[in-house]
Amino acid sequence: MTSPDERGPRTGATGRTIVVLDEREGSAPDVLGRLGVSCVSARDVRRGGAGDGSVGTAGIGDPVPPGSAVVLDALGIAILADAPPVVAEAAADPGARGVVTAEPEVWVHTFPATPAPAPGTTFADTALATWGLIATGVATDEGRGSTAFDGAGVLVAVLDTGIDERHPDLAGRVRLARSFVAGEAVQDGNGHGTHVAGTIGGPASPVGGQRRYGVAPGCDLLIGKVLGDAGSGTSGGVLEGMNWAIEQGAHVISMSLGSAVAEGEGPLRYYEAAARAALRAGTLIIAAAGNDGDQPVGSPANCPSVLAVAALDHQLVRAEFSCIAINGDGGELNLAAPGVGIYSAFPLAQDSYATLDGTSMATPHVSGLAALAVQAAGVRGQDLWNHLVAHARPLTQGENLVGRGLAVVPLVSA
Incomplete structure (x- = not known):
């Protein structure tokens, strides 16, 4: 985007x-x-x-x-x-x-990406479900749920560009919303935040007969607007959103944002301190690896205590734009998820739905799966991290490209 x-x-x-x-x-x-x-x-x-x-x-x-x-x-x-x-x-x-x-x-920002279409795709959207839900085991080709869990009772914080509060698919799903951007309301004038929130918690039966695109349709959403409508914000604003989400009792914080990191550059220590505080409070932070291609995992995903997500194409191969694990000290990748051709909600003023690419789109898949794991296995914080990684599906590429593999619907027992 x-x-x-x-x-x-x-x-x-x-x-x-x-x-x-x-x-x-x-x-x-x-x-x-x-x-x-x-x-x-x-x-x-x-x-x-x-x-x-x-x-x-x-x-x-x-x-x-x-x-x-x-x-x-x-x-x-x-x-x-x-x-x-x-x-x-x-x-x-x-x-x-x-x-x-x-x-x-x-400064931090959304992660834009414009990859070339993958030839001979293995997974594809059907009339009733997106390929991301099918690949991760959330739904069948017919749109039926593949698990008894929907994220009910789980609170997921989305720190992004806000949300379209008028979108019918997301009505009643937001428990609390706050803007941390001077002069801008929570209402999403960009679209990125609405798309991310839709992938996490879009309904099992979208309004108007649209295909299902939400991983955890039963979860509640906390919306923290930390990026302005132009797609940019500051690390201080992101920290404020994290602080607020922890105080509200969020189980998961989803962050499809960040800034580029140079080869050999370590994580910002204040992000790592915040992520450790989150884990102690039982909150798992999940962040996008970044879309700079063969460059290091971006910040804050490069923190040891933040779960970093890579993007996969329709063939479950690392998307060409997805950053890779070059740096150590937290610069590793942990999981991968669908991030190319991802259909989700979008502001009503911008056609209501959109198909986007990026690690920004992969991250909410994992955040939604984390909500399912919290409900299914009762795990939080570091235990939730361990549960997701332990049940990842191995892929053909190495951990430097896709982490431990494809994030999938978690088993009930850890």
């Missing part, structure tokens, strides 16, 4: 700083207060479009006040407007000052 922003996505650092705090040294206000930085909790800051009821800060176009920080309480992380020298000094001596790391906030 091509971003509506004709200038292309912004890259690099935003100018703000993100710090990971050692909470053993005291609360965030205590630690940062000793460094002369005032604090406010993310719960107390409002943002988003007019009348949206949204919360958050540190996103697009809404800077943190100079000399202050917004604290993400569930993560033990703070976002600073700037980085006083004393903060960098504290990061160099974390045991003494309570600051573990201090790294720049970076």
Whole structure:
């Protein structure tokens, strides 16, 4: 999918700083207060479009006040407007000052991809089900469910460009929605977020007789708008969404977003700290590997504590755009899922349905399957990760291209 922003996505650092705090040294206000930085909790800051009821800060176009920080309480992380020298000094001596790391906030974006059609496909959509559901064992060619589980009682957070709240297939499915983008409501003006949410939780019987495309039609959705309608956002905004989703009790956080990583470059430590906090809280973060082809897995999927997803074509072969496992230290791939020619919901103003390509499309397949596993096996956090990987179907390509293999409907017992 091509971003509506004709200038292309912004890259690099935003100018703000993100710090990971050692909470053993005291609360965030205590630690940062000793460094002369005032604090406010993310719960107390409002943002988003007019009348949206949204919360958050540190996103697009809404800077943190100079000399202050917004604290993400569930993560033990703070976002600073700037980085006083004393903060960098504290990061160099974390045991003494309570600051573990201090790294720049970076821009993140959706992952666009335009691959060539695969010749002689093995799987294809039918009139009643998408090929992704058929390949992963969720549905038969006739659209019938292949499992008794539908994700009921499971809460999946989608951190993306929002959702079309008026789409009839998704009506009543959103438990809570918040925008973390300054001046923009949750309503999806891009389409990417609606498409991702549809793959995760689209209905078993879509309105108007459309083919089934949702993996876990019984799950509830948390919608965190962390990317603007142009498809871009910041890592600080993503962290805010993660913090909020954990506080809401999400079982799974699905993130079809990120930024490019250079060969030999390690993960951002604040993302890894956040992912570890999520696992401790029983929340599994699943992220797209990226669409830069023969380049390293992108960020934040390159974190050791984030489950990274590669994209497969109709022949269950790694899609040519899907990033590969070049870097270690979390830069591995964990699972693969259908990511070419994926049909799902789209905003009503943009024809209601669309067929897209990308690791962004593979990731929600795995997130939906994770919801089924939570319901079926009662697993959460690291146990959920282990369950999904243990039941993956091996593929002909190596782990550097497709991880442990195709994610499929999980068995009841772990």
